[in-house]
Amino acid sequence: MSTTGPTRPDPGPTSGFESVLDALDAERRARRAVMSTSADRAARTVREQVVEGRLRSGTRLPEERLAAAIGVSRNTLREALSQLVAERILVREAHRGVVVATPDADDVRDLYAVRLVLEPGALEHGTAATPAAVARVRDSVAEGYAAADRGDHAGIGDANQHFHRAVVSLAGSPRLDAQMDLLLAEMRLVFHRMGDPEAFHAPYLADNDRICGLLEAGERGAAAHHLADYLARARDHLLGELPA
Amino acid sequence: MSTTGPTRPDPGPTSGFESVLDALDAERRARRAVMSTSADRAARTVREQVVEGRLRSGTRLPEERLAAAIGVSRNTLREALSQLVAERILVREAHRGVVVATPDADDVRDLYAVRLVLEPGALEHGTAATPAAVARVRDSVAEGYAAADRGDHAGIGDANQHFHRAVVSLAGSPRLDAQMDLLLAEMRLVFHRMGDPEAFHAPYLADNDRICGLLEAGERGAAAHHLADYLARARDHLLGELPA
DNA sequence: CCGTGCCAGTTGTTCAACAATCCCGCAATA
DNA sequence: TATTGCGGGATTGTTGAACAACTGGCACGG
Numbered sequence: 001m002s003t004t005g006p007t008r009p010d011p012g013p014t015s016g017f018e019s020v021l022d023a024l025d026a027e028r029r030a031r032r033a034v035m036s037t038s039a040d041r042a043a044r045t046v047r048e049q050v051v052e053g054r055l056r057s058g059t060r061l062p063e064e065r066l067a068a069a070i071g072v073s074r075n076t077l078r079e080a081l082s083q084l085v086a087e088r089i090l091v092r093e094a095h096r097g098v099v100v101a102t103p104d105a106d107d108v109r110d111l112y113a114v115r116l117v118l119e120p121g122a123l124e125h126g127t128a129a130t131p132a133a134v135a136r137v138r139d140s141v142a143e144g145y146a147a148a149d150r151g152d153h154a155g156i157g158d159a160n161q162h163f164h165r166a167v168v169s170l171a172g173s174p175r176l177d178a179q180m181d182l183l184l185a186e187m188r189l190v191f192h193r194m195g196d197p198e199a200f201h202a203p204y205l206a207d208n209d210r211i212c213g214l215l216e217a218g219e220r221g222a223a224a225h226h227l228a229d230y231l232a233r234a235r236d237h238l239l240g241e242l243p244a
Numbered sequence: 245m246s247t248t249g250p251t252r253p254d255p256g257p258t259s260g261f262e263s264v265l266d267a268l269d270a271e272r273r274a275r276r277a278v279m280s281t282s283a284d285r286a287a288r289t290v291r292e293q294v295v296e297g298r299l300r301s302g303t304r305l306p307e308e309r310l311a312a313a314i315g316v317s318r319n320t321l322r323e324a325l326s327q328l329v330a331e332r333i334l335v336r337e338a339h340r341g342v343v344v345a346t347p348d349a350d351d352v353r354d355l356y357a358v359r360l361v362l363e364p365g366a367l368e369h370g371t372a373a374t375p376a377a378v379a380r381v382r383d384s385v386a387e388g389y390a391a392a393d394r395g396d397h398a399g400i401g402d403a404n405q406h407f408h409r410a411v412v413s414l415a416g417s418p419r420l421d422a423q424m425d426l427l428l429a430e431m432r433l434v435f436h437r438m439g440d441p442e443a444f445h446a447p448y449l450a451d452n453d454r455i456c457g458l459l460e461a462g463e464r465g466a467a468a469h470h471l472a473d474y475l476a477r478a479r480d481h482l483l484g485e486l487p488a
Numbered sequence: 489c490c491g492t493g494c495c496a497g498t499t500g501t502t503c504a505a506c507a508a509t510c511c512c513g514c515a516a517t518a
Numbered sequence: 519t520a521t522t523g524c525g526g527g528a529t530t531g532t533t534g535a536a537c538a539a540c541t542g543g544c545a546c547g548g
Contacts, residue, residue, distance in 0.1 A: 078323065341499065
């Protein structure tokens with residue numbers, strides 16, 4: 001360390017060098033998170049196909065062919081599948097393989113039981129209801145109206161999911177956010193089983209708007225009660241349209 | 245089917261035979277769930293060692309030796325470890341292996357953020373607050389007092405966990421119950437990092453009793469508020485005693 | 489004392505194999 | 519005809535070994 005570059009000072013409590021070093025380290029961690037392992041990538045691939053609706057409920061996923069298709073070994077794929085089974089996106093039947101989950105009425109009731117605790121709870125007691133967080137809720141409402149204006153039914157569904165995710169994020173808990181993402185992925189599975197999934201969400205745009213308004217007005221208890229009522233209605237609506 | 249047994253009627257909408265058949269099928273599924281795969285058994289083994297406190301936070305778990313110790317192959321063990329990583333009991337660092345998780349202050353805050361939504365929510369809005377479910381809450385309170393009477397500190401901790409699990413079960417959601425079990429397992433990891441984990445829970449026996457009383461009296465809103473307050477207190481208490 | 493390069497150990501991943509199990513069809517039988 | 523019994527083929531559960539990529543520590547040289 002004699003010729004090139006500035007000689008390392010090293011003393012300062014937070015030398016500029018240390019910060020650069022930390023930044024590089026952070027970048028590396030980020031890269032790791034993105035690249036991750038083959039198993040994680042495989043899991044992401046399969047999950048995407050499922051929530052996107054290209055793999056319908058009940059389809060079997062033979063390990064050998066799927067592994068070849070994704071380009072990983074069977075062992076690695078099994079790790080990925082186990083992860084998705086834990087997320088309840090797939091179900092594994094011993095010696096019969098994994099199939100895309102087929103949520104039944106009981107699953108729907110359970111999912112809504114969770115949501116009825118989670119979403120009103122976050123709305124009323126969430127400790128991260130900052131203006132920015134509330135604004136994200138408002139954004140999702142606007143997104144829904146915009147999608148409705150251009151007749152984009154899928155867009156309405158997406159916006160609706162964003163709304164409920166934004167509500168839960170009022171709790172300010174990364175764990176809860178992740179949990180909600182899994183729950184919403186499972187909800188998509190339910191929607192894909194319906195005859196006309198796209199038309200389902202439109203009626204609830206007004207509810208979202210109203211709840212958001214109450215939230216902005218600081219009437220969090222009222223917002224929570226409205227949301228609870230709305231969730232119960234949506235649940236029954238959904239149970240009515242569920243096949244089998 | 246001509247000689248033995250009653251000839252199959254087959255017509256009835258819900259022939260008693262069909263129900264027997266369903267029961268047998270259910271039993272088989274249950275058996276499968278108990279036996280499960282080697283990977284699940286390995287996961288259960290490791291999880292038990294961790295929540296029991298025999299494997300402390302930060303301990304590294306080399307795959308080869310651990311696999312040999314449990315008696316499964318490395319590939320199978322990896323499946324088990326992945327499952328525990330998903331449960332946040334272990335953390336995996338790329339190319340450095342898995343170690344027992346070391347929850348820090350942020351983790352504790354996050355865990356309590358979840359609990360602050362979940363537990364008061366279940367208490368106030370849970371739709372399965374049957375007399376039997378309420379009785380289970382009361383049982384856990386009694387269990388706590390009994391443990392205190394005989395100076396069984398570990399027993400107090402166990403009873404406390406039973407109390408919070410019973411509260412969440414008021415929601416009547418299997419998914420939420422499972423989620424709460426994971427959360428409580430993570431809490432045990434936190435407690436194991438404390439200097440004197442056993443003495444931590446005793447002060448909260450009275451709170452549990454009081455909350456249970458309010459619940460039995462039908463004052464669910466008050467019970468929820470008391471629990472929320474108590475959780476915030478416990479969180480700060482815990483953060484104060486957390487090392488590092 | 490500091491930096492550099494090498495080496496052992498561990499992980500990530502693949503491949504090939506085998507037993508256990510399940511599904512499907514086909515023949516035998518009442 | 520409908521049911522039972524019985525392969526045969528396919529798939530899963532699990533193992534063992536192998537190799538590249540990567541990490542951490544140690545000796546070497548300045």
